[in-house]
Amino acid sequence: MNVIDVTDLVVRYGTATALDGVTLHVGESELVALIGPNGAGKSTLVNTLSSIVKPVAGRVEVRGRIAQVPEGRQMFADLSVDDNLRLGAWRVKQRDPEYVYEVLPALRPIRARRAGQLSGGQQQMVAVGRALMARPDVLLVDELSLGLAPLIVADLVQHLRVLNDERGLAVLLIEQNARLALGLCSRAYVLEAGRIVMDGPAGELARSPRLAQAYLGGSVEVAHE
Numbered sequence: 001m002n003v004i005d006v007t008d009l010v011v012r013y014g015t016a017t018a019l020d021g022v023t024l025h026v027g028e029s030e031l032v033a034l035i036g037p038n039g040a041g042k043s044t045l046v047n048t049l050s051s052i053v054k055p056v057a058g059r060v061e062v063r064g065r066i067a068q069v070p071e072g073r074q075m076f077a078d079l080s081v082d083d084n085l086r087l088g089a090w091r092v093k094q095r096d097p098e099y100v101y102e103v104l105p106a107l108r109p110i111r112a113r114r115a116g117q118l119s120g121g122q123q124q125m126v127a128v129g130r131a132l133m134a135r136p137d138v139l140l141v142d143e144l145s146l147g148l149a150p151l152i153v154a155d156l157v158q159h160l161r162v163l164n165d166e167r168g169l170a171v172l173l174i175e176q177n178a179r180l181a182l183g184l185c186s187r188a189y190v191l192e193a194g195r196i197v198m199d200g201p202a203g204e205l206a207r208s209p210r211l212a213q214a215y216l217g218g219s220v221e222v223a224h225e
Contacts (some may be wrong), residue, residue, distance in 0.1 A: 001063065002027050003138045003170050004049065009058035011044050018044040020194040022058070026138060029168040031160075033181035033202065035215065036191035042174045043071055045191070046142050049172075064137030071142040071174075073127040077116030081107055084115050084126050088133030100129040103167075104159060121152035128159065138170040139163075145177045153177075157184050178215035182206045190215075 004026040011019040018041045026032045036042055047053040048060060050068050067088070076084055085097040085107075101108040104125055110118065115126060124144065131139055141160070145153045157180065163169040175181040182188055182202040190198040190211060198205060205211050 003030075003062065003064050004066075004172065005059070005061040005063075006045075006049070007059045009045070009048065009055050009060060011041075011048055011053055011055050018194055019048070019055075022191070022194070022196055024189050024196065024199070026170055026172050028137075029164065029170055030187070031164055031171050031173070031185040033185035033188035034172060034174045034191055035176070035178045035181050035188060038176060040191045041194040042191055043142055046140050046172075046174055049140060062138070065134060066138050066140060067131035067134040067136035068140040069124075069127045069131045069142060069144070071146060073120075073123045075115035075118075075123050075126060078114060080112050080114055081118070081126055082111045085129050085133050088130035091134060094135070095133070097129070097133065099135075100132050103132060103163065104129050119152075120148050121156070124148060124152075124156060125159070128156070132163075136169070138172065140172050140174070142174045144173060144175060145180055153180065160184065178211070 002025045006022055006024050009019050009022040010017065022045065034042055034045065044053060046068060048055055049062060049066065076087065082097055085100055086095050089095040107125060107129055110122065115123060118126065144156055160171055164171060173181055173185055182205060185202050188199065188202050188205050189196050198208065198211060
Protein backbone atom coordinates (compact mmCIF):
# COMPACT_ATOMS: atom_id res chain seq x y z
CA MET A 1 0.00 0.00 0.00
CA ASN A 2 1.16 3.54 -0.71
CA VAL A 3 1.42 6.13 2.05
CA ILE A 4 1.43 8.95 -0.51
CA ASP A 5 -0.45 9.06 -3.81
CA VAL A 6 -0.32 12.22 -5.94
CA THR A 7 -2.24 12.23 -9.20
CA ASP A 8 -2.28 14.96 -11.89
CA LEU A 9 -1.51 17.65 -9.31
CA VAL A 10 -1.72 21.29 -10.40
CA VAL A 11 -0.71 24.17 -8.14
CA ARG A 12 -0.72 27.83 -9.13
CA TYR A 13 0.36 31.05 -7.49
CA GLY A 14 -1.82 33.60 -9.20
CA THR A 15 -1.27 33.12 -12.91
CA ALA A 16 2.04 31.25 -12.45
CA THR A 17 1.86 27.44 -12.56
CA ALA A 18 4.21 25.88 -9.98
CA LEU A 19 3.17 22.23 -10.49
CA ASP A 20 1.65 21.01 -13.74
CA GLY A 21 0.12 17.53 -13.74
CA VAL A 22 2.50 15.93 -11.22
CA THR A 23 1.94 12.24 -10.41
CA LEU A 24 4.04 10.27 -7.91
CA HIS A 25 3.71 7.76 -5.10
CA VAL A 26 5.58 6.59 -2.03
CA GLY A 27 5.04 3.07 -0.71
CA GLU A 28 5.09 1.92 2.90
CA SER A 29 8.65 1.88 4.31
CA GLU A 30 10.03 3.18 0.99
CA LEU A 31 12.82 5.70 0.42
CA VAL A 32 11.93 7.91 -2.54
CA ALA A 33 13.77 10.95 -3.89
CA LEU A 34 12.45 14.01 -5.68
CA ILE A 35 15.29 15.83 -7.37
CA GLY A 36 15.47 18.90 -9.53
CA PRO A 37 16.96 22.38 -9.80
CA ASN A 38 16.11 25.35 -7.64
CA GLY A 39 12.68 26.70 -8.59
CA ALA A 40 11.45 23.43 -10.08
CA GLY A 41 8.52 23.24 -7.64
CA LYS A 42 9.93 20.75 -5.13
CA SER A 43 9.08 22.77 -2.02
CA THR A 44 5.64 23.55 -3.43
CA LEU A 45 4.98 19.83 -3.62
CA VAL A 46 6.12 19.35 -0.02
CA ASN A 47 3.89 22.18 1.16
CA THR A 48 0.95 20.75 -0.78
CA LEU A 49 1.44 17.35 0.84
CA SER A 50 1.52 19.09 4.23
CA SER A 51 -1.73 20.97 3.39
CA ILE A 52 0.04 24.34 3.57
CA VAL A 53 -0.69 24.98 -0.12
CA LYS A 54 -3.99 24.09 -1.78
CA PRO A 55 -4.00 22.63 -5.30
CA VAL A 56 -6.29 23.84 -8.06
CA ALA A 57 -6.58 20.38 -9.64
CA GLY A 58 -5.56 16.79 -9.12
CA ARG A 59 -5.63 14.51 -6.09
CA VAL A 60 -3.40 14.11 -3.04
CA GLU A 61 -3.89 11.14 -0.72
CA VAL A 62 -1.79 10.65 2.41
CA ARG A 63 -2.43 7.49 4.39
CA GLY A 64 -1.07 7.73 7.89
CA ARG A 65 0.68 10.52 9.74
CA ILE A 66 3.01 12.82 7.83
CA ALA A 67 5.71 15.11 9.23
CA GLN A 68 7.97 17.62 7.52
CA VAL A 69 11.63 18.53 7.98
CA PRO A 70 11.50 22.01 6.42
CA GLU A 71 14.10 23.61 4.20
CA GLY A 72 16.45 25.78 6.24
CA ARG A 73 15.63 23.88 9.47
CA GLN A 74 13.51 26.74 10.94
CA MET A 75 14.63 26.43 14.55
CA PHE A 76 13.21 28.45 17.43
CA ALA A 77 16.61 29.91 18.22
CA ASP A 78 15.89 31.07 21.79
CA LEU A 79 14.37 27.76 22.87
CA SER A 80 16.30 24.73 24.04
CA VAL A 81 16.75 21.60 21.98
CA ASP A 82 14.31 19.90 24.35
CA ASP A 83 11.65 22.57 23.78
CA ASN A 84 12.16 22.57 20.02
CA LEU A 85 11.57 18.82 20.01
CA ARG A 86 8.43 19.07 22.14
CA LEU A 87 6.92 21.53 19.65
CA GLY A 88 6.90 18.73 17.11
CA ALA A 89 4.50 16.72 19.27
CA TRP A 90 1.67 19.22 19.39
CA ARG A 91 -0.69 16.81 17.59
CA VAL A 92 0.11 13.71 19.64
CA LYS A 93 -0.34 12.83 23.30
CA GLN A 94 3.22 11.65 23.95
CA ARG A 95 5.47 14.71 24.28
CA ASP A 96 8.41 13.13 26.05
CA PRO A 97 11.44 13.53 23.72
CA GLU A 98 13.13 10.44 25.13
CA TYR A 99 12.10 8.54 21.98
CA VAL A 100 14.09 11.00 19.85
CA TYR A 101 17.14 10.79 22.11
CA GLU A 102 17.12 7.03 21.65
CA VAL A 103 16.99 7.39 17.86
CA LEU A 104 19.36 10.38 17.69
CA PRO A 105 21.63 9.95 20.73
CA ALA A 106 23.92 12.84 19.72
CA LEU A 107 21.13 15.23 20.76
CA ARG A 108 20.99 14.04 24.37
CA PRO A 109 24.16 15.85 25.58
CA ILE A 110 22.95 19.15 24.07
CA ARG A 111 19.29 18.91 25.06
CA ALA A 112 19.49 22.00 27.31
CA ARG A 113 21.35 24.22 24.82
CA ARG A 114 19.53 26.90 22.89
CA ALA A 115 18.97 25.96 19.26
CA GLY A 116 20.53 29.21 18.08
CA GLN A 117 23.86 28.14 19.59
CA LEU A 118 24.06 24.90 17.60
CA SER A 119 26.00 24.15 14.43
CA GLY A 120 24.11 23.73 11.17
CA GLY A 121 24.43 19.95 11.37
CA GLN A 122 23.13 19.87 14.93
CA GLN A 123 20.20 22.08 13.95
CA GLN A 124 19.35 19.77 11.07
CA MET A 125 19.38 16.82 13.43
CA VAL A 126 17.04 18.70 15.78
CA ALA A 127 14.75 19.41 12.80
CA VAL A 128 14.63 15.70 12.01
CA GLY A 129 14.00 14.90 15.68
CA ARG A 130 11.23 17.47 15.89
CA ALA A 131 9.48 15.82 12.95
CA LEU A 132 9.91 12.39 14.55
CA MET A 133 8.10 13.65 17.66
CA ALA A 134 4.89 13.48 15.61
CA ARG A 135 5.46 9.71 15.27
CA PRO A 136 5.00 9.88 11.49
CA ASP A 137 4.47 7.07 9.03
CA VAL A 138 6.19 9.14 6.34
CA LEU A 139 8.83 11.85 6.66
CA LEU A 140 9.14 14.69 4.15
CA VAL A 141 12.73 15.95 4.17
CA ASP A 142 13.20 19.20 2.25
CA GLU A 143 16.86 19.83 1.27
CA LEU A 144 18.65 17.72 3.89
CA SER A 145 22.11 18.74 2.68
CA LEU A 146 21.54 22.49 2.37
CA GLY A 147 24.55 24.41 3.66
CA LEU A 148 26.13 21.41 5.40
CA ALA A 149 29.56 19.80 5.09
CA PRO A 150 29.68 16.39 3.35
CA LEU A 151 30.65 14.51 6.53
CA ILE A 152 27.69 15.98 8.41
CA VAL A 153 25.36 15.08 5.54
CA ALA A 154 26.69 11.52 5.48
CA ASP A 155 25.89 11.17 9.19
CA LEU A 156 22.34 12.45 8.69
CA VAL A 157 21.85 10.09 5.74
CA GLN A 158 22.91 7.16 7.91
CA HIS A 159 20.30 8.14 10.50
CA LEU A 160 17.61 8.14 7.81
CA ARG A 161 18.75 4.69 6.68
CA VAL A 162 18.47 3.36 10.23
CA LEU A 163 15.01 4.90 10.69
CA ASN A 164 13.91 3.25 7.48
CA ASP A 165 15.55 -0.13 8.13
CA GLU A 166 14.73 -0.54 11.81
CA ARG A 167 11.48 1.39 12.20
CA GLY A 168 9.95 1.13 8.74
CA LEU A 169 9.69 4.89 8.30
CA ALA A 170 8.91 5.96 4.74
CA VAL A 171 10.86 8.96 3.48
CA LEU A 172 10.31 11.37 0.61
CA LEU A 173 13.63 13.19 0.20
CA ILE A 174 13.52 16.46 -1.72
CA GLU A 175 17.02 17.38 -2.88
CA GLN A 176 19.03 19.41 -5.36
CA ASN A 177 21.97 17.10 -4.58
CA ALA A 178 21.11 14.30 -7.01
CA ARG A 179 24.13 12.19 -6.11
CA LEU A 180 23.08 12.13 -2.45
CA ALA A 181 19.42 11.44 -3.23
CA LEU A 182 20.09 8.62 -5.69
CA GLY A 183 22.59 7.05 -3.30
CA LEU A 184 20.08 6.91 -0.46
CA CYS A 185 16.79 6.16 -2.19
CA SER A 186 15.64 3.16 -4.20
CA ARG A 187 13.42 5.18 -6.55
CA ALA A 188 13.43 8.78 -7.72
CA TYR A 189 11.49 11.39 -9.64
CA VAL A 190 13.04 14.30 -11.52
CA LEU A 191 11.05 17.54 -11.40
CA GLU A 192 11.78 20.35 -13.84
CA ALA A 193 9.68 23.50 -14.32
CA GLY A 194 6.79 21.97 -12.40
CA ARG A 195 6.65 18.68 -14.32
CA ILE A 196 7.96 15.17 -13.71
CA VAL A 197 10.35 14.58 -16.61
CA MET A 198 11.92 11.28 -15.46
CA ASP A 199 11.22 8.61 -12.88
CA GLY A 200 12.31 5.09 -12.06
CA PRO A 201 14.79 3.05 -10.01
CA ALA A 202 17.64 5.20 -8.67
CA GLY A 203 20.31 3.06 -10.30
CA GLU A 204 18.73 3.36 -13.74
CA LEU A 205 18.33 7.12 -13.44
CA ALA A 206 21.94 7.51 -12.33
CA ARG A 207 23.04 5.78 -15.54
CA SER A 208 20.81 7.94 -17.73
CA PRO A 209 23.02 10.16 -19.92
CA ARG A 210 20.54 13.04 -19.66
CA LEU A 211 20.35 13.00 -15.88
CA ALA A 212 24.06 12.29 -15.42
CA GLN A 213 25.00 15.25 -17.58
CA ALA A 214 22.52 17.63 -15.97
CA TYR A 215 22.91 16.68 -12.30
CA LEU A 216 25.88 14.39 -11.76
CA GLY A 217 28.64 15.69 -14.02
CA GLY A 218 28.84 12.30 -15.72
CA SER A 219 27.67 8.78 -14.86
CA VAL A 220 27.80 7.45 -11.32
CA GLU A 221 27.46 4.06 -9.76
CA VAL A 222 24.72 3.92 -7.12
CA ALA A 223 25.10 1.33 -4.36
CA HIS A 224 22.36 0.77 -1.79
CA GLU A 225 23.03 -0.83 1.56
